[in-house]
Amino acid sequence: MARPYALLRSGFPYYLTMGQRRVTSNPVDIGFGEENVYVLTRGGLGSEVRVINWEDENLGLRGSGSFTWPAGLLVDEDENLYVSDEAKNTITVMSKDGDVLDTWGEPGSDHGQLDRPSALDFDAQGNIVVSDTINNRVQRFTRDGKHLQTIGGVQGSGEGEMNMPWGVAVDELGFVYVSDWRNDRVQKFTGEGEFVMSIGSSGSGKGEFNRPSSVDVDAHGDIYVSDWLNDRVQMFNADGRFIEQFIGDANLSKSGREYILANQVTLRLREMTDLEPTRRLSAPCRVRVDSEFRLFICDFGQHRIQVYKKEAYELSESQIAPPMRNPILFTT
Amino acid sequence: MAGNGSGKAPVFVVVQLTGGNDFMNTIIPYTSSVYHDNRPLVGIPQDQVIPIDDTLGFHPQMGAFKDLYDRGMVGIVQGIGYPNSNRSHFRGMDIWHTCEPHEVSTIGWLGRTLRELDPAGENPLTGVNFGVGLPRAMAMPGVPVTSVSNLDNYGLMTGIQSRERDQALDIFKQMYGPAIGAGPVMEYLSRTGQDVLSGADLIKVAPERYQSTVEYADNPIAKSLRDVARVHTADLGTRVFYTSHGGYDTHANEVPTHPKLIGDLSGAIYDFFADLEEHDADDNVVMLVFTEFGRRIYDNGSGTDHGSGGGAFVIGKTVAGGLYSEYPSLEPTRWVNGEDLEHTIDYRGIYGTILEQWLGVEAAPIVNGHYEQIHPFE
Amino acid sequence: MSDNHLALISHLMRRAGFGAGRDELEELSSKSYEDVVEDLLHPERQEDLQEDALKRYNLELSYHDAVQLWAGRWVWRMVNSRRPLEEKMALFWHHVFATAWYKSEHSPTIIRQIEMFREVGMSDLRTILTELARDPAMNYWLDNCENHADQPNENWGRELLELFSMGVGNYTEDDIKNAARAFTGWTFTQPIPLYPFGHYTSEFHYLPEDHDDSEKTFLGHTGNLNGEDIVDIVAHQEASYRFISRHLYNFFVADEPQVPAWNIEPPNDPDAIDALVQAFAENDGQLRPVLRTLFNSDFFRQARYRKVKNPAELVAGTIKLVGTYDWLPAPGQSVGALSGATSIMGQTLMNPPTVEGWHTGHEWIDGGTLNERVNFAVNQFNDLSSPGVRAIVERLARDGALSPDQLVERCLDLVGPLEVGDQTRSALSSYADSVGDVDLSTDQARTDNAGKVARMLQMIVASREYQFA
Structure with a gap:
């Protein structure tokens, strides 16, 4: 599917809230199966994969007790689950029922070795791209762990250099995006690893980041970055121009509503307070966008998934004026 | 002293279920429509319950426990609690540990009990806790209690390997030699250091002496109760054992979690008494199983939240098994705060029962008053 | 005199902070005592800590919950802050x-x-x-x-x-x-x-x-x-x-x-x-x-070693000696372990027993807590590759080979300087005698003998005197 020439951006309304504390506790990544939704959680309330469905029902756990610092999750077309563990330097492959099918990865800094593998993404061929944090690079592997490619590998803040990358994404054209965590920027590379562009700098203004944790790209080429310690997600167009930000608009999830209805004191206390903060994101760890332009945000500190859905109309070249060099005040 | 007929000193084992055990899913009012209506998710279907009588039954995972019950060894204390239950784990547990519902105390009821059992603090093993850190129940200034996190590797310098550890302990012993003239604090440190060494020396014979044909399961509570059995059967003079089983805070995911816990607990207690019987060491042991609170009557779609009235068990060969006190009423007009079971007997009365009828210690000064007791030692 | 100056700065840092490694002590000793006091009184003169890596790997520190982890983060700050x-x-x-x-x-x-x-x-x-x-x-x-x-x-x-x-x-x-x-x-x-x-x-x-x-x-x-x-x-x-x-x-x-x-x-x-x-x-x-x-x-x-260390001081001070828990958490390492350690020694930070706070002084010590204090301190020296142990071995290596007496003296000096009584000194000497001269002159010798130095350090931190600040 080719990208449209341009878009009429109609809006990005809030779509859905999923999960609750003690079910989707401290989510760090999310993936989708036929009917199941898989949420990777990490922390004192459990480091494992929680399975829920679109009805927000709790369907159990996978991989409990197997992970120390699980960081990234991928779900393939057979619903096998790939989980990176940045303490063990491994990628574990499990069936949808949680049976371990394979574990690969070894610690080190040679090509193919890993030092804190964090985010994961599939490329168009179904290979796995891994953010290799302490080695300041991104590596590409086959699904069974054969090393294919290394991008980066030099610590620094120059073009193509990285400082503890966290998030990684591959778009449908094969470009690779890295949330270059300690440099407060996102870098874009060609599939061959050539530097293309950089987005952002340190700060809390528009287009600025405080330790970006993840990045994803939709089929229009729009780029989403979870701006971790600024408690928001920022959206950029394919050229890296800031478009808008998401600070959270959650309502009660279905499971959360059921929980509160069973608790009289909680019901009363909510009547005694200001509820505005309940909408907001808290330290979002992962943003993912699907083929239906639904934007999923792992709202780490609030133990839930916030979902927005893009409304945009695709435009052909004949429907929109050509690019302009100068801004104008006069419009008819 | 209350008699157990064996001539041996009575021994008391406490098992704390940490997090608030769901009593309604432990002893189940399986014929009650109120139970089934309010627990669409976590409720146990009637045909799976192991019946005790025509209204109550054990959770299906408690088959082993039912065996002990059928042998007349299990007293079920229904509706144990106290007025105005505190739904906080920590405060709730403190209230159970200190018998002080209205103020914060740092002295525990078993600490006071140990002072009565061993007034001069002669044996550092009179009270033994298995777990990390001392429970407040056993805390009392001047009462030495031994707290063991790993019985097979207990004491000082446990991070140092075998033969080298002996040398390290020897150096420690020299370093903590009498510090006459070095001031009271240094002298106190020396004495404490020597006590730690001798306590570890005493207790290390337990794993050395122990042999058993009983094979405990591989789970935390089975491991802890095996440790209790190993120390008890070594005859080291321990009168009070304490251990905990965690994970009962089942707000979410109660369906797979709670049956596993209650099944592990049931099997471990069964194996423990079988082990003691094999060592002819069961006739002077009584066990109390308690939790800080029960859980809410209705489930929240995933689990159950903190409630009040719960249940306890008094177990032992000398116990007259059966149901004690009353099951809290399920009648909605009797629910506390519109959502909780009421309590039907005060926990301090159960403590008093054990203290006076089993350990032979006056209860009132320990539990801070007089409370209705039960009579399970007839 | 300069030794005494360093010992006095060490005392100051134990009390006004949570101790200091030898490199830091030597750096501070180039200033007058009063100037060091003045720097301590003006924390704003020093950079605050960067916590981004701490939060990335102890993720729950990115928001306010998980109180034990936050207590651990406090101990981590005690260890790492330039504003002690x-x-x-x-x-x-x-x-x-x-x-x-x-x-x-x-x-x-x-x-x-x-x-x-x-x-x-x-x-x-x-x-x-x-x-x-x-x-x-x-x-x-x-x-x-x-x-x-x-x-x-x-x-x-x-x-x-x-x-x-x-x-x-x-x-x-x-x-x-x-x-x-x-x-x-x-x-x-x-x-x-x-x-x-x-x-x-x-x-x-x-x-x-x-x-x-x-x-x-x-x-x-x-x-x-x-x-x-x-x-x-x-x-x-x-x-x-x-x-x-x-x-x-x-x-x-x-x-x-x-x-x-x-x-x-x-x-x-x-x-x-x-x-x-x-x-x-x-x-x-x-x-x-x-x-x-x-x-x-x-x-x-004049009040050196006249206070029993509270558990936070014991844990943070010992960690400072071995140089672990720095800005980047080691794989799988949680700062919750630090607050867990103070807890089993009787001081659960952010959770004192009553409004009267903790009983201090010798009341920190009973059989259980002494056991925990000793084992915690000893265990920190098990890893010969920890930066603090390596630094101490490197320093001792400047002397080439150490006689048993030198081993005792130099190790006591580098841990404090710690002042010990006769009984402790003779017990430490009996260990030193059992290993004989310790050669640290070559890489190979350091590899072979670092364990003997670490064991001496373990015995020192197990001592009565180490319980005092």
Whole structure:
């Protein structure tokens, strides 16, 4: 599917809230199966994969007790689950029922070795791209762990250099995006690893980041970055121009509503307070966008998934004026 | 002293279920429509319950426990609690540990009990806790209690390997030699250091002496109760054992979690008494199983939240098994705060029962008053 | 003389901070003692810590919950901060204004209270007590949210006077009642309840309609007094200067009897307390001049190893020696292990047992806690590759080979310098004799013999003397 020439951006309304504390506790990544939704959680309330469905029902756990610092999750077309563990330097492959099918990865800094593998993404061929944090690079592997490619590998803040990358994404054209965590920027590379562009700098203004944790790209080429310690997600167009930000608009999830209805004191206390903060994101760890332009945000500190859905109309070249060099005040 | 007929000193084992055990899913009012209506998710279907009588039954995972019950060894204390239950784990547990519902105390009821059992603090093993850190129940200034996190590797310098550890302990012993003239604090440190060494020396014979044909399961509570059995059967003079089983805070995911816990607990207690019987060491042991609170009557779609009235068990060969006190009423007009079971007997009365009828210690000064007791030692 | 200077700086850093490694001590020793004190009193002269990597790997520190992890993060700050007195004063006020998590289980307000101590801990009594009176965690802990115009609750009013400022014997029951009435209407905003999502915080909230506006008399002052007026009066009482001075002495100088005995037993060193009281009085209740007086005094300089380390000092000081838990957490490492360690030694940070705080001095020690203290310290030296152990071996290697006596002396020096009694010294010598001369002259020799050095260090940190600061 080719990208449209341009878009009429109609809006990005809030779509859905999923999960609750003690079910989707401290989510760090999310993936989708036929009917199941898989949420990777990490922390004192459990480091494992929680399975829920679109009805927000709790369907159990996978991989409990197997992970120390699980960081990234991928779900393939057979619903096998790939989980990176940045303490063990491994990628574990499990069936949808949680049976371990394979574990690969070894610690080190040679090509193919890993030092804190964090985010994961599939490329168009179904290979796995891994953010290799302490080695300041991104590596590409086959699904069974054969090393294919290394991008980066030099610590620094120059073009193509990285400082503890966290998030990684591959778009449908094969470009690779890295949330270059300690440099407060996102870098874009060609599939061959050539530097293309950089987005952002340190700060809390528009287009600025405080330790970006993840990045994803939709089929229009729009780029989403979870701006971790600024408690928001920022959206950029394919050229890296800031478009808008998401600070959270959650309502009660279905499971959360059921929980509160069973608790009289909680019901009363909510009547005694200001509820505005309940909408907001808290330290979002992962943003993912699907083929239906639904934007999923792992709202780490609030133990839930916030979902927005893009409304945009695709435009052909004949429907929109050509690019302009100068801004104008006069419009008819 | 209350008699157990064996001539041996009575021994008391406490098992704390940490997090608030769901009593309604432990002893189940399986014929009650109120139970089934309010627990669409976590409720146990009637045909799976192991019946005790025509209204109550054990959770299906408690088959082993039912065996002990059928042998007349299990007293079920229904509706144990106290007025105005505190739904906080920590405060709730403190209230159970200190018998002080209205103020914060740092002295525990078993600490006071140990002072009565061993007034001069002669044996550092009179009270033994298995777990990390001392429970407040056993805390009392001047009462030495031994707290063991790993019985097979207990004491000082446990991070140092075998033969080298002996040398390290020897150096420690020299370093903590009498510090006459070095001031009271240094002298106190020396004495404490020597006590730690001798306590570890005493207790290390337990794993050395122990042999058993009983094979405990591989789970935390089975491991802890095996440790209790190993120390008890070594005859080291321990009168009070304490251990905990965690994970009962089942707000979410109660369906797979709670049956596993209650099944592990049931099997471990069964194996423990079988082990003691094999060592002819069961006739002077009584066990109390308690939790800080029960859980809410209705489930929240995933689990159950903190409630009040719960249940306890008094177990032992000398116990007259059966149901004690009353099951809290399920009648909605009797629910506390519109959502909780009421309590039907005060926990301090159960403590008093054990203290006076089993350990032979006056209860009132320990539990801070007089409370209705039960009579399970007839 | 220079050795003594370094030993004195080491003493200062143990008390005003959580100890210092040898490199840091040598660097500090190039300055005068008084200049080091001055730097400690001005934390803003040093950069604050970068916590991004800490939070990335202890992810739950990216928001306010998981109180044990936040307590661990505090110990991590004690270890790593370049502003050690800021952390030490926060710990001091936590000891005095003991507020526990267990009553509310509301983590954000407890965490926030410690941040507040860090921010205002070296300001002045009026500011500190005002912030404390407005603090939601304290307010709930001592029931001031139940202190209504038509139904006063005296808990906060009483403890403010008894435990937080003047001490028993300096006010009447009527003063308590009037203080309590002055704080009616001081409450906090209802936080959004925890479930089904995460924690939200709470702020100070004043309800004028719930304030008792009638006339009150407090310590001779009469009028429609409000909470600020009570704090203002209390913060300028000599009794408050004296009470806080005694706390400062007990915390920074030498162990005193516990607080309940203070109106019966005189201070160990009445002149020292008088000097601190005078510094308070001359500086309108400011802390910094009082701390300057304290650290520069002879009574402080002469008080080496006269205090039993509290668990936070023992844990943070030992970690500083071995150099672990730096800015980047090791794989799988949680700072929760640090607060877990202080906990089993009897000090659960952010969760003191009662409003009276912890019993200190030799009461930190019983059989169980001594066992934990010794094993914790010993275990930190198991890893020969830890930066601190390697640094000590490298330093000793400058001497080439060490005789048994040298091994004992040099290791005691590098751990403190630690002063030990005859029994400890002879026990350490018996270990040193058993290993003979230790050759560290070549890489191979260092590999072969580092374990012997580490074992000597383990025996030293297991000693009685190491229990003292």
